[in-house]
Amino acid sequence: MDSDRSNSAAMIRMWRIYRTAKEMCMDRGYQMLEEDINISLSEFVDRFGKEGELEPDRSRMGFSAKPTEAMLIKYTDPPTPKVPNPQPQIGEIWIDFSGDENVGLKQLRDFMQHLVSTSYYSGILVTPKPITGMALRLLRGSTQFEDGPRGGVETFEEQHLLVNITKHELVPKHVLLSKEEKAQLLERYRLKETQLPRIQVTDPVAKYLGLRRGQVVKIIRRSETAGRYASYRWAI
Amino acid sequence: MGPKSILKSPAVPSDAVDARKPPVNEQHLQVALQHANIIQDQKNVEQEILNATLELLEFPPDSKADPARPSPSDAHKFKTLVMPFQPNDYDALIEERNCADLCGYALCPRPRKKVPSASKLHFVDSRDRGVQIVPKKVLEVWCSDDCARRALYVKVQLNEEPAWMRRTGGGHEIEVLVENAETLEFALPLRLKSKKEVQQGELKDGDGEDIAAAWALADEALAELSQERGDKDSNIRTELIKAKIEERTNFKTPSAPSAETTASSAHMAIEGHIPRTDAKKTKDVDDDDDENDWDD
Ligand SMILES: [Zn+2]
Numbered sequence: 001m002d003s004d005r006s007n008s009a010a011m012i013r014m015w016r017i018y019r020t021a022k023e024m025c026m027d028r029g030y031q032m033l034e035e036d037i038n039i040s041l042s043e044f045v046d047r048f049g050k051e052g053e054l055e056p057d058r059s060r061m062g063f064s065a066k067p068t069e070a071m072l073i074k075y076t077d078p079p080t081p082k083v084p085n086p087q088p089q090i091g092e093i094w095i096d097f098s099g100d101e102n103v104g105l106k107q108l109r110d111f112m113q114h115l116v117s118t119s120y121y122s123g124i125l126v127t128p129k130p131i132t133g134m135a136l137r138l139l140r141g142s143t144q145f146e147d148g149p150r151g152g153v154e155t156f157e158e159q160h161l162l163v164n165i166t167k168h169e170l171v172p173k174h175v176l177l178s179k180e181e182k183a184q185l186l187e188r189y190r191l192k193e194t195q196l197p198r199i200q201v202t203d204p205v206a207k208y209l210g211l212r213r214g215q216v217v218k219i220i221r222r223s224e225t226a227g228r229y230a231s232y233r234w235a236i
Numbered sequence: 237m238g239p240k241s242i243l244k245s246p247a248v249p250s251d252a253v254d255a256r257k258p259p260v261n262e263q264h265l266q267v268a269l270q271h272a273n274i275i276q277d278q279k280n281v282e283q284e285i286l287n288a289t290l291e292l293l294e295f296p297p298d299s300k301a302d303p304a305r306p307s308p309s310d311a312h313k314f315k316t317l318v319m320p321f322q323p324n325d326y327d328a329l330i331e332e333r334n335c336a337d338l339c340g341y342a343l344c345p346r347p348r349k350k351v352p353s354a355s356k357l358h359f360v361d362s363r364d365r366g367v368q369i370v371p372k373k374v375l376e377v378w379c380s381d382d383c384a385r386r387a388l389y390v391k392v393q394l395n396e397e398p399a400w401m402r403r404t405g406g407g408h409e410i411e412v413l414v415e416n417a418e419t420l421e422f423a424l425p426l427r428l429k430s431k432k433e434v435q436q437g438e439l440k441d442g443d444g445e446d447i448a449a450a451w452a453l454a455d456e457a458l459a460e461l462s463q464e465r466g467d468k469d470s471n472i473r474t475e476l477i478k479a480k481i482e483e484r485t486n487f488k489t490p491s492a493p494s495a496e497t498t499a500s501s502a503h504m505a506i507e508g509h510i511p512r513t514d515a516k517k518t519k520d521v522d523d524d525d526d527e528n529d530w531d532d
Contacts (some may be wrong), residue, residue: 104335105293132335134328137286 013162014097015044018061020161021095021126027166027209029071030093059098064120066092074178091121091151098125104132108139108153111147115149122151128158154210165204172221174205177232182216185232199233211235277400281320284399288317289329291523303344303383306413314342315410318390320399326391330377339379341387343412346379389413 002061019037026032039047048056067075067090077083094115096175100107108131122194131139139153165171177185186193193216199206211217215235222228294309306314318326330340339346351358351372360370378384393410395402504510 100335102335103330105290106332106336109290132328134286134289134332137282138290141283141382143285 010050010055011105012041013158014048014056014058014061015039015041015199016163017126017161018044018048018097021124021162023154023164024161024208025065025093025095027208029068029074031068032065047126053165058099058199061097062095064092064094074176076178077182078180091153093118093122093124094118095124095126098127101128102132103127103129103155104135105138108155109147112148112153115153116147120149121136121151123153125153125155126158126161127155130157132154154207156207160204166208170215171205172219173222174209175218176209176211177216178219193234196232196234198236201235206235268475274400278398281399284320285325288320289325292317292329293332293336294338295342296345299345301345303339303341303346303386306343306412306414310343313317315412318342318394318406318410321394322396322398323391323394326394332388334377339383340377341379341383343386344379344383346383349376349377349379384488387483 020038022037022039026037044056048058048060050057067088071090072088076088077086078088096111096114098107103125108125109126111123135155136155139155144218166174180182182193185191193214196216199211199217201207201211206217209217213235217233217235219231220228257439267322292314296306298307298310301307301310318329321329330341333340333342334348338344339348353372356372357369358372358375359367360375361367378387389409390412393408395408
């Protein structure tokens, strides 16, 4: 029985998606236990399997993560005379796995309301299929949506988390710069941010890191001739 | 300044010509502004449609509302909210309601139909189109065929043009399909949800009574009509349709048309019509002539 369940393709698939979601949180700078990320398939089945079913119980898979000290610093603006004690623009995140095959406005609104009522800073909803066009429209305007959480909401399709793209050897390392680091960079090269090459926030790696418009990432590549070199991109 | 000279000024300074048009920069600014306004209008309409969809997502508020006879307030709200919609926005609304497991028609509070089997395609036997293969998804959009019809009735009225490009502003009034369609839908006011609504003062009391009376009369008339047609009483129906076939026997033997008669009266025709009295007289004369001709 048990081996039947763990062998099911659906179970293996969700196990991989779950692990990628946890890795993603760690790569963004949230606190994450090593053993949590390396959860084995049999343990996954034990925790989330349903008696007599091939699919795991997605409603039990949700988890939260708190930012590390380093992440809090990175997301805090440098103090100014006007704002001497700036608050970090990041907080505890909630990741949910939708059990509904089709996710539309209703599910997204319910998710947002859940985040607000449980006072999470932001949230990620992982959906079995692409969300509807209207839900996408709500998502785009969610920063002004009074019912949403402060840090906004992101959605991921399950299939996009099947593989952790940042682990691919051809994907260079992307590192987010803090506001202070960004200011130093622009000053050193006497640039305006608009003069930097760009990266779209919808780019898979940008989406993985949860980049916000206006942030700058440092991209570190390995090169046979130059060793390592860095370039910078401005998220739009 | 003194009065203007009617004479041409000998030397027109070159600046003066350009001064009539706004400077190039200002023209650019105006073009940019115009485009910005269009984009803003577009955004506003999109937001309006999103809000309307959110509101119609779990509509109507009363879970026992009848989609065939919506309450006036529900119908009014639906019609107003759906006005800026294009047909594809309306499809999106149906999709969203389906995601919420509701019938796609926004005036229907019932859950959508669920086909128990897991297969993606189904055979459907409909009276007018015979057996068809229909995807499961399509089957599960509505609670019933009636709602499909009602929803489509609204869709075909929607303006294809995006709301921000419509010259009339928001859009025109939308009609909803109510029960006993053709005769009632335009002539009769929407049926009241309940007497409570009248008491709550949503409508003036007099109005409520009038509406109720109008519907009572209509129901009576419909009952009479169906009696006459024999919809209910099977005895009457058997009298109307006879099983025995009777042949018509009193046929006239066909005669060849006479070219002369038609030709001779043709000159009397006024715009194709031949005045009767004159036609008779001429006909008599012609008949005589005909006989003579034959004899010759
Ligand atoms: Zn319905």
